[in-house]
Amino acid sequence: MPTVREILENKGDEVWSVSPENSVQTALEIMAIHNCGTVLVLEGSKVAGIFSERDFVRCSVEIPGFSKSSKVLTAMTTPVFYVTPDQSIDQVMLLMTEKHIRHLPVVENEQLVGMISIGDVVREVISEKDTTIRGLENFIIGREVSL
Amino acid sequence: MATVRDFLKVKGHQVWSVSPSTPLKEALGIMAQHKIGALVVLQDGNVVGIFSERDYARAAVEMSALNMDTPVRELMTSPVYYVTPLQSADEVMALMSAKHFRHLPVIDDNRLVGVISIGDVVKFVIHEKEDEIKNLEDYIWVHFA
Numbered sequence A: 001m002p003t004v005r006e007i008l009e010n011k012g013d014e015v016w017s018v019s020p021e022n023s024v025q026t027a028l029e030i031m032a033i034h035n036c037g038t039v040l041v042l043e044g045s046k047v048a049g050i051f052s053e054r055d056f057v058r059c060s061v062e063i064p065g066f067s068k069s070s071k072v073l074t075a076m077t078t079p080v081f082y083v084t085p086d087q088s089i090d091q092v093m094l095l096m097t098e099k100h101i102r103h104l105p106v107v108e109n110e111q112l113v114g115m116i117s118i119g120d121v122v123r124e125v126i127s128e129k130d131t132t133i134r135g136l137e138n139f140i141i142g143r144e145v146s147l
Numbered sequence B: 001m002a003t004v005r006d007f008l009k010v011k012g013h014q015v016w017s018v019s020p021s022t023p024l025k026e027a028l029g030i031m032a033q034h035k036i037g038a039l040v041v042l043q044d045g046n047v048v049g050i051f052s053e054r055d056y057a058r059a060a061v062e063m064s065a066l067n068m069d070t071p072v073r074e075l076m077t078s079p080v081y082y083v084t085p086l087q088s089a090d091e092v093m094a095l096m097s098a099k100h101f102r103h104l105p106v107i108d109d110n111r112l113v114g115v116i117s118i119g120d121v122v123k124f125v126i127h128e129k130e131d132e133i134k135n136l137e138d139y140i141w142v143h144f145a
Helices: A003-013 A024-033 A051-064 A091-101 A119-147 B004-011 B022-034 B053-062 B089-099 B118-142
Strands: A038-043 A044-050 A105-108 A111-117 B038-043 B046-054 B103-108 B111-117
Touching: A003 A091, A003 B118, A024 A038, A024 A051, A024 B053, A038 A111, A044 A051, A044 A105, A051 B022, A051 B053, A091 A105, A105 B038, A105 B118, A111 A119, A119 B118, B004 B046, B004 B089, B004 B111, B004 B118, B022 B038, B022 B053, B046 B053, B046 B103, B089 B103, B089 B118, B111 B118
Parallel strands: none
Antiparallel strands: A038 A044, A105 A111, B038 B046, B103 B111
């Protein structure tokens, strides 16, 4: 079973982040430039929260007086679920589907080492299952030929 | 190979929709309340657009202030990519990943019959592959064990 570490090795450890004091406008600009749906909120090297397109919708509806100059601090989701590099892809997928979350920070020894998305996980799961299917098919073909 | 029709049988035909003149405030309220990421925009029964949390987040960058009375028509994505009930799960997944879509309306005979999300497709495809693995294992067990 592949682990989170293997996904990070393929996709790299790039993470887009803002500070809790940044404005919502700044966070939205970063998301637009990099065409992503989430930014991590970092206080120094510590994960303070996560801010997503969905948080933006929720805050616009629920917080009176919310504007783009509001601080990310007021709009982010916290605490943040996270995973470690040694967790299996199946565990991560379970966490993502149960909690309806699409992005998880990867933390090792209290340090942020990357971020994985539901898309990364799905690609990995599907490729792993395809490999299993091919292996089983080859086994059957091999045995039938030798019979 | 599973088709879009098979998904809809499992997840149902429920679609959250608004009209092009619906104010932003109301559309966002529906999305937040039902925890959904996109709404289909319908005019006289025809799909004229789709409005997603991403459309809002991107449009907001350019708006000088968040005007909650803006009609959805000004922010929606249009024209809309769609699929038909007979398309395969693989085709849908390919379209979604190529275009970075999370939602696609399903249209049959010019009629909206459902919406499928990337989550639906993934759950279905993984389930299907697990079935295939189980069948192959059973076959091996019966024939070679």
